Amino acid sequence: MATEYWMQGPVDGIPALLQPVAHTLLQARAEINALMAGFPEDRLWEQPAGVASPGFHLQHLRGVLDRLFTYARGQLLSPQQLEALAAEGQPVADAATLLAAFDQQVDKALAQLSQTDPATLTDFRGVGRKQLPSTVQGLLFHAAEHTMRHTGQLLVTVRVLSS
Numbered sequence: 001m002a003t004e005y006w007m008q009g010p011v012d013g014i015p016a017l018l019q020p021v022a023h024t025l026l027q028a029r030a031e032i033n034a035l036m037a038g039f040p041e042d043r044l045w046e047q048p049a050g051v052a053s054p055g056f057h058l059q060h061l062r063g064v065l066d067r068l069f070t071y072a073r074g075q076l077l078s079p080q081q082l083e084a085l086a087a088e089g090q091p092v093a094d095a096a097t098l099l100a101a102f103d104q105q106v107d108k109a110l111a112q113l114s115q116t117d118p119a120t121l122t123d124f125r126g127v128g129r130k131q132l133p134s135t136v137q138g139l140l141f142h143a144a145e146h147t148m149r150h151t152g153q154l155l156v157t158v159r160v161l162s163s
Contacts, residue, residue, distance in 0.1 A: 004023075005024075006020070011023065011026065013114040014110070015118045016118075017121060020141070021113060024144035026106070028106075028151045033103070035154065036099055044098075046161055049160075051157055052157065053157070054154055055093075056089040057150050057153060058099065059088045060150055061102050062098070062102045063081075065102075066084075066105055066108075068143035068146070071127050073112070074123075109143070116140070123136050125138070
């Protein structure tokens with residue numbers, strides 16, 4: 001097994017306080033791409049025992065990063081983001097397209113992390129229409145945690161479908 005990202009040292013260009021977020025996103029991307037290599041396309045939208053399909057997880061992983069990083073910038077979701085959220089779970093793309101979209105979203109997240117001023121980490125950020133209270137740091141770390149949570153769920157679902 002390759003050395004995990006958190007043990008490879010700092011990610012260039014990412015502020016020290018945000019290294020755990022970058023490490024988590026890079027680790028998730030590596031694990032997901034390795035996991036999905038050779039996965040049967042015809043099983044992408046299957047839901048064994050009623051759990052979320054691999055396709056859903058891939059859509060949601062991209063979407064949640066997009067949404068939480070949008071909130072971290074202090075912005076509301078666009079109509080396009082709300083449409084994408086409503087479409088999560090719909091079999092609209094193949095695995096390669098979903099993986100490419102997730103990889104691109106990780107790249108966008110890393111770029112945003114590199115531009116995040118650590119002095120803003122405790123700044124208030126409202127979440128959703130109700131503007132529930134969070135902070136820049138809270139949103140970025142939750143994005144990483146949520147990404148890894150779905151990575152684990154995807155791993156189990158893919159293994160069940162591949163057995």
